[in-house]
Amino acid sequence: MNSYLNxxxxxxxxxxxxxxxxxxxxxxxxxxLNLPADKTVIVTDIGCxxxxxxxxxxxxxxxxxxxxxxxxxxxxxxxxxxxxxxxMGDGGLGIGGAHVLASxxxxxxxxxxxxxxxxxxxxxxxxxxxxxxxxxxxxxxLNHAEIPLDICSVARSAGATYVARCSSLDAGLAEKIxxxxxxxxxxxxxxxxxCTGRYTKKNKLTPITLDQxxxxxxxxxxxIKKNKRPEYGERYRALAKERTTFPKAPVFEKKMxxxxxxxxxxxxLGSAGMRIVTAGDIVCYAGLYAGMNVSMxxxxxxxxxxGQSVSEILIxxxxxxxxxxxxxxxILALSDEGVLxxxxxxxxxxxxxxxxxxxxxxxxxTCANVLEIDFRKLKIxxxxxxxxxxxxxxxxxxTINKKMLDHALKSRFxxxxxxxxxxxxxxxxxx
Amino acid sequence: MALSFMEGNEALARGxxxxxxxxxxxxxxxxxxxxFNSMLKMLPPKGGICVQGEDxxxxxxxxxxxxxxxxxxxxxxxxxxxxxxxEQVSFAIGSEIPLVIADVQRLGPSTGSAxxxxxxxxxxLRWGSTSGVPVIVLAPKDxxxxxxxxxxxxxxxxxxxxxxxxxxxxxIGMTKESFDLDSAxxxxxxxxxxxxxxxxxxxxxxxxxxxxxxxxxxxTLVRQTSSTHGPDGYITIDPEVIAKNQARLRKKIHNARKRxxxxxxxxxxxxxxxVISYGVTSRAVEDAANTLAGKGKPVSTLTLxxxxxxxxxxxxxxxxxxxQIIVIEMNLGQYVNEIRRVLCDKKVNxxGQMNGALIxxxxxxxxxxxE
Numbered sequence: 001m002n003s004y005l006n007x008x009x010x011x012x013x014x015x016x017x018x019x020x021x022x023x024x025x026x027x028x029x030x031x032x033l034n035l036p037a038d039k040t041v042i043v044t045d046i047g048c049x050x051x052x053x054x055x056x057x058x059x060x061x062x063x064x065x066x067x068x069x070x071x072x073x074x075x076x077x078x079x080x081x082x083x084x085x086x087x088m089g090d091g092g093l094g095i096g097g098a099h100v101l102a103s104x105x106x107x108x109x110x111x112x113x114x115x116x117x118x119x120x121x122x123x124x125x126x127x128x129x130x131x132x133x134x135x136x137x138x139x140x141x142l143n144h145a146e147i148p149l150d151i152c153s154v155a156r157s158a159g160a161t162y163v164a165r166c167s168s169l170d171a172g173l174a175e176k177i178x179x180x181x182x183x184x185x186x187x188x189x190x191x192x193x194x195c196t197g198r199y200t201k202k203n204k205l206t207p208i209t210l211d212q213x214x215x216x217x218x219x220x221x222x223x224i225k226k227n228k229r230p231e232y233g234e235r236y237r238a239l240a241k242e243r244t245t246f247p248k249a250p251v252f253e254k255k256m257x258x259x260x261x262x263x264x265x266x267x268x269l270g271s272a273g274m275r276i277v278t279a280g281d282i283v284c285y286a287g288l289y290a291g292m293n294v295s296m297x298x299x300x301x302x303x304x305x306x307g308q309s310v311s312e313i314l315i316x317x318x319x320x321x322x323x324x325x326x327x328x329x330x331i332l333a334l335s336d337e338g339v340l341x342x343x344x345x346x347x348x349x350x351x352x353x354x355x356x357x358x359x360x361x362x363x364x365x366t367c368a369n370v371l372e373i374d375f376r377k378l379k380i381x382x383x384x385x386x387x388x389x390x391x392x393x394x395x396x397x398x399t400i401n402k403k404m405l406d407h408a409l410k411s412r413f414x415x416x417x418x419x420x421x422x423x424x425x426x427x428x429x430x431x
Numbered sequence: 432m433a434l435s436f437m438e439g440n441e442a443l444a445r446g447x448x449x450x451x452x453x454x455x456x457x458x459x460x461x462x463x464x465x466x467f468n469s470m471l472k473m474l475p476p477k478g479g480i481c482v483q484g485e486d487x488x489x490x491x492x493x494x495x496x497x498x499x500x501x502x503x504x505x506x507x508x509x510x511x512x513x514x515x516x517x518e519q520v521s522f523a524i525g526s527e528i529p530l531v532i533a534d535v536q537r538l539g540p541s542t543g544s545a546x547x548x549x550x551x552x553x554x555x556l557r558w559g560s561t562s563g564v565p566v567i568v569l570a571p572k573d574x575x576x577x578x579x580x581x582x583x584x585x586x587x588x589x590x591x592x593x594x595x596x597x598x599x600x601x602x603i604g605m606t607k608e609s610f611d612l613d614s615a616x617x618x619x620x621x622x623x624x625x626x627x628x629x630x631x632x633x634x635x636x637x638x639x640x641x642x643x644x645x646x647x648x649x650x651t652l653v654r655q656t657s658s659t660h661g662p663d664g665y666i667t668i669d670p671e672v673i674a675k676n677q678a679r680l681r682k683k684i685h686n687a688r689k690r691x692x693x694x695x696x697x698x699x700x701x702x703x704x705x706v707i708s709y710g711v712t713s714r715a716v717e718d719a720a721n722t723l724a725g726k727g728k729p730v731s732t733l734t735l736x737x738x739x740x741x742x743x744x745x746x747x748x749x750x751x752x753x754x755q756i757i758v759i760e761m762n763l764g765q766y767v768n769e770i771r772r773v774l775c776d777k778k779v780n781x782x783g784q785m786n787g788a789l790i791x792x793x794x795x796x797x798x799x800x801x802e
Contacts, residue, residue: 009665038650043496053654054665059647061499062656063492064518070484070492077480077493078454078500079648099492102485236482243475249445249612251433281607288434288609295608299546302461321714321721323606324789 002031004040004056011055014121016200018168018193019048022115023055026085028174030058033181040083043072045096047122048195049089049115066095069103072110080233084109085181090116093151094129100151100188104158107185108232113177114151114188115168117195118203125198136202152220155188161227162187165220167210168194179222185231190220254291255407261292263316264399265328267345269338270386273305276334278412279386280311283393285408286400287315295323299341308337315399330398331368332389333357339364354398356389378431384424391425435612439603440507442574443533444469445612446581447505451620452531453479454502456493458486458512461545462601463535466507487512491519491530498528499655501623501646503585507533509601510552511542513559520594521560522657525680527592527634527641529623531584534596535604538787547787548601550710550761554768556596557739564677565684567595567691568739570709571603575610579617580693580736586621587691591683592641598738600761602711602789626651635662638675639682684740692745693736699729704799705753707746707770709735711789712761718792723799730799738766746773755802756780759795 005027013019030040040058044050046065053060059082063071072084093100093114103110118135120126125138129149137143155163162183166176168191180187192210194200266283270276277298284294295314301307312325327348333339333355339362346364349355353368358375373392375385392398394405409421437445444466447455455470457463467483474481480497484490487508494504508516513534523530538544539551552559556568567587569580577599584595626643631651636642642662647653654664661667661676684691695713697720708716713734720732733749735742750756756779758767763783771779782798784790 038652039648041647053656057652059652060654060656060664061496061647062654062658063495064522064657067488067492067519070489070519071496071499073489074454074456074493074496074498075500075647076496077482078497078502079646082500082648098485099489102489236480240475240480243472246476247472249435249437249441251435251613252609253433284436284607284609288436293434293609294436295606297602297606302545320608321718322789322792323602323608323711323714324791326791326793 003027004030004037004058006055006057009054012051013048014197016194016196017048018117019115021168021173022113022191022193023052025173025177026113027056029177029181032174032178035083039081040085041075043068043075043084043086045088045092047089047091047120049087049092052087066092067099068092069096069099069110069112073103073108076108076110076233083181084111086110086112088112088114090114090118090128090130091120100155101158103186104155104160106232107159107161107229109184110186111181112186112188113180114190115193116190117193117199119195119199121195121198125195138198150217152188152190153218156220156224156227159227160188160224161185161229162223163220164188164222165190165192165214165217167192167207167214169207169210183223252285252288255289256403258290261290261317263314263318264330265325266313266315266330266399267325267328267342268311268332268334268386269342270309270332270334271337272300272303272307272309273383274309274334274386275383276309276311276386279390280313282390282405282408282412283313283315283400285411286404289407290404292317293320295320297323308335308341310338310341327353329353330393331355332386333361333363334385334389336361354396356392358385378427380424380427387421388424388428391428394425395429432611432614434609436607436609437574438465438605438607439571439574439577439599440465440535440605441469443577443581443597443599444473446578447531447585448473448477449578449617450503450582450585452503452505452585453477454494454497454504455479455481455506456484456490456497456504457506457508458484458490460509460512462537462605463507463509463512463533465605466533466535470505487515488519491516494530495519495523495528498530499647503529503589505531505533507535509535509537510539510555513552513555517559521562523594524560524564524566525562526655526657529588529592530594531581531588532594532596533599535599535601537601538785544787546601548711548761548789549785549787550598550600550712550765553598553738553762553765556598564680565740566593567591567684567737568598569595569693570598570736570738572710572713572734573603573610574608575615576736577603578612579615582617582620583693586618589621589623590641591687592623592644593684598710600711632662633664634660634676636679638679639686641683688740688742689744691737691740692742694742694745695734695736696732696749698731699724702729702731703754704730704757704802705733705750705755706730706757706759706795706799707733707735708759709738709766710761712759715790715792715795716759719795719799722792723796728800741769741773743773746770750774750777757782757799757802759790759798761785761790
């Protein structure tokens with residue numbers, strides 16, 4: 001029979017270690033399935049199970065403790081033809097628990113062989129996430145205060161489509177490993193084994209007690225029917241294939257020339273839900289259609305429809321360097337919480353700065369021109385105050401003019417929304 | 432000339448696409464999330480793969496796996512994510528796995544301020560791994576730089592087979608600005624050097640170069656390992672083999688130092704002061720220098736775009752004629768230590784600010800005029 005074992009690097013385990021059985025079982029399983037070596041990779045992490053990648057003549061990736069499944073996922077996503085087999089001890093299982101859960105949920109076609117030997121063999125037999133409570137381990141009394149993890153039950157509830165558990169001394173081990181590899185989707189096979197170098201020195205563990213442990217644990221023998229679903233890679237590729245349009249970068253052609261246009265700083269002070277960012281975009285577009293350089297910074301809370309929303313815009317015939325606001329030429333004061341957020345800037349205003357203030361909003365004392373508008377009285381909805389304010393700016397020739405605004409609105413909105421926006425702009429222009 | 436208008440983060444994603452990036456894995460974090468959002472829109476139509484990992488460590492692991500299968504990978508995060516990437520970045524450094532990592536920096540330490548900018552991670556990016564092996568760190572100053580430097584980052588990652596960081600900043604990544612995307616000059620694309628001889632030893636290389644590459648999943652069997660390895664990719668304890676490999680990991684980057692030094696300079700006749708800066712701060716420095724020139728007190732400026740490896744020769748050459756050097760940084764003094772180390776016989780003055788706000792041109796003028 002064909003074997004993948006690397007003759008120049010035979011297994012180097014402690015005498016009696018059951019990892020050797022699993023090495024042979026895995027080799028036999030791969031041979032039974034006739035896996036092509038160049039389309040097979042063994043991914044391992046740290047610990048005794050981390051030696052596996054050196055024993056086989058297939059591709060190999062050995063990485064950081066607990067993270068084997070992350071490399072395996074990247075490999076499988078990048079090359080769906082690969083047979084990806086991951087070996088991990090109970091140490092890696094404990095460290096990389098999040099990756100085990102994610103793999104169960106995702107169902108990418110990987111095979112995870114967990115080599116559970118109930119302790120950290122390499123560092124002196126300390127307790128792991130699977131050490132029995134009453135075991136004598138290298139961490140003193142600490143494991144007596146914890147319970148071991150049943151990864152098969154966890155995997156089942158995390159959505160794994162294939163979960164099996166057996167003794168590493170099981171006569172049918174190779175067939176069981178082959179079953180896991182053959183499964184299309186994420187498969188876990190937990191093997192219970194003996195760490196003769198550490199664990200069995202102080203804990204009685206025999207082939208019979210291993211079998212008894214498996215009998216006492218919930219049954220895990222392969223396909224989990226209730227979790228059956230398409231393999232992730234295939235599902236991902238089908239969904240991604242539907243995304244066919246590459247989002248090209250919008251380009252703004254200069255549509256007009258402005259004479260003597262000076263650098264403008266516009267600050268829109270409002271609240272979430274008032275479409276402040278949209279209004280900021282429109283001011284920028286207006287500047288772009290006049291061939292100006294623009295920049296915009298937004299400040300809003302992570303919550304939606306709550307808290308301040310502030311947009312700071314620069315429009316300049318020169319290239320913009322420092323993108324902070326120094327002394328605004330226009331402020332739209334549309335909510336108290338927005339004003340509070342930037343109350344210090346009112347002191348920086350020059351007498352020819354223009355402030356549009358909604359009637360209900362309070363602003364600090366200022367030497368700038370203030371125009372108060374009662375949007376409520378005009379029956380303009382709060383979510384349209386910022387847009388209506390742009391109409392006022394355009395009418396008064398503050399920063400933008402009507403032509404700039406018209407180009408910007410046409411570019412920002414579809415025709416229906418554009419017409420609605422123009423209704424508001426015209427309504428306010430008549431006041 | 433027609434202008435585009437976008438965030439630095441979108442420009443960075445567009446740079447990645449221009450460089451041939453075909454794999455992205457990341458985890459959402461302000462202020463880097465919009466890189467992920469952009470890649471999710473841009474990669475599928477190009478046949479590329481974009482996934483969200485279960486956490487940052489996983490995202491970096493996916494990139495490592497995909498890169499070893501031959502993909503050109505990008506990930507994006509901010510300081511807290513760089514902390515989590517650290518163990519995987521060490522792996523990629525030591526095992527020569529090409530990766531591009533965008534760090535849209537925010538104000539630290541720790542979770543710090545999600546929406547406040549700072550150049551928090553400048554030393555962390557260089558030293559945030561075990562071993563001290565050099566990495567490459569590029570610093571954009573605006574959206575256009577995010578676009579262009581990302582292409583350079585991919586080129587360096589492929590050539591040197593190492594992680595390359597783009598040290599962006601919230602103030603660039605999340606600021607939308609206009610720039611001429613179509614007329615940007617991009618460097619020619621560099622692809623990974625593939626092995627084409629007979630017997631493949633995955634880490635056999637020229638003494639100052641990265642080894643030629645073959646992907647996991649190709650006809651020839653490939654070994655990759657995070658352990659200390661010899662040319663064959665198996666663990667080694669031979670001091671000579673270890674020393675040779677450690678030296679090569681340093682040399683491959685340090686010997687190419689001059690070639691990977693990117694910068695901008697604005698030297699004005701008859702000036703005795705040079706202001707050195709990088710990132711978003713250099714824009715305020717330029718503004719300050721222009722205003723001072725108007726006042727008849729000109730200064731010269733140097734904007735560094737390659738921070739690591741430290742552009743030693745450039746610093747020595749460009750500072751030679753100046754009596755006074757001033758370094759301005761959006762932190763309380765990180766990179767200034769490198770500049771002082773290189774210019775050991777020169778007085779280097781420093782101003783740093785770490786309060787979540789941009790350093791203003793007025794503040795910089797005050798610093799310059801008070802020196």
